[in-house]
Amino acid sequence: MGRSMLALATLSVVVATPDSALFPYLTAQPDGPRCDGLRSLSLWCVGGGSPAALTIARVATVFVLVLVVVGYRPRWTCVPHWYATVSIGVSVYLPNGGDRAAQVATLLLIPLCVGDHRRWHWKTPTAPLAPWSGGSAYAAHLVLRLQVAIIYGHAAVAKLTESIWRDGTAVHYAMQDAYFGAPEGFLRLVESVPGLVLALTWGAVVLEVVIAVAILGGPRTRTVALTCGIALHTAFAVAFGLISFGLVMISVLTIAHTRSR
Structure with missing residues (x-):
């Protein structure tokens, strides 16, 4: 339940917030997502920051988060969930305060999920x-x-x-x-x-x-x-x-x- 809610929180931001609000123009800052240093590895930066690349990043993020929300294959979605969460958190200029907590939580969910062989995380573990x-x-x-x-x-x-x-x-x-x-x-x-x-x-x-x-x-x-x-x-x-x-x-x-x- 908590994992799905966490993904839903990020999903709501990605779906409901346009690029202009996610990456607003700020004085002395370049347009688009923050891609300096290690942030260049973000999903929102690897494509170069063009409008088409941002659309692809948004679609990929939504796809991953929807899989997590519905609880599909936690073993295989835990790392993409972390990457999608970190990517949006480090790329925006105005985080909402919960981004850091979400990044830490999704990272710590990896050891919790990587050994989980259930198809759906809603099912009661049998072993x-x-x-x-x-x-x-x-x-x-x-x-x-x-x-x-x-x-x-x-x-x-x-x-x-x-x-x-x-x-x-x-x-x-x-x-x-x-x-x-x-x-x-x-x-x-x-x-x-x-x-x-x-x-x-x-x-x-x-x-x-x-x-x-x-x-x-x-x-x-x-x-x-x-x-x-x-x-x-x-x-x-x-x-x-x-x-x-x-x-x-x-x-x-x-x-x-x-x-x-």
């Missing part, structure tokens, strides 16, 4: 992984959980260094942001309830701390982390429109929550 594959899968899953703990722990600590988070007004200012701000009606509703802005501000910090700690625990504790993550990112999606970012992070939490075979 355990081979010892060599099971060990690498366990290690990759543990590293992913550590990565999630670092992401949310760092986010919580970073917030606490800012006075607007400590005094409980950060959500007020965030909802008035010109780009990510909440709809006016929603903003009025939130601010009409005494203490709600304070509760939402500190609630975000508390949820991030809980996620960072709980994701390192056992299956039941990780369920707490997943539940908190769904609540947190659903709220962010409703208030700030961070839908793609939220879907990526919920997907990563879902994968981290699932026990490795």
Whole structure:
């Protein structure tokens, strides 16, 4: 489920975003995708960056991601999934914040999937992984959980260094942001309830701390982390429109929550 959701998040960006928005003109930057250094190996750069090449890259990316979404042959699609995710993440000039997490997650999914012989990843496994594959899968899953703990722990600590988070007004200012701000009606509703802005501000910090700690625990504790993550990112999606970012992070939490075979 988490793997399909992760691919769906990237797929939604690729399908719904035109080249002009993926690779907008920026001062002192060349037109098209970023192709400097190792980025030249990106799927969006290997064809030279022409309109035809970008179309081919988009079609190839969609093809790979659709295979992952439907769950076909995880053993054979895990590496293309990682490459497609990294390619879009390193080639755009304005990443959405979840790109890095998706790149790490798809990389760590390779050891989890390379020994999976199922035709569809929706099917219940009928046999355990081979010892060599099971060990690498366990290690990759543990590293992913550590990565999630670092992401949310760092986010919580970073917030606490800012006075607007400590005094409980950060959500007020965030909802008035010109780009990510909440709809006016929603903003009025939130601010009409005494203490709600304070509760939402500190609630975000508390949820991030809980996620960072709980994701390192056992299956039941990780369920707490997943539940908190769904609540947190659903709220962010409703208030700030961070839908793609939220879907990526919920997907990563879902994968981290699932026990490795």
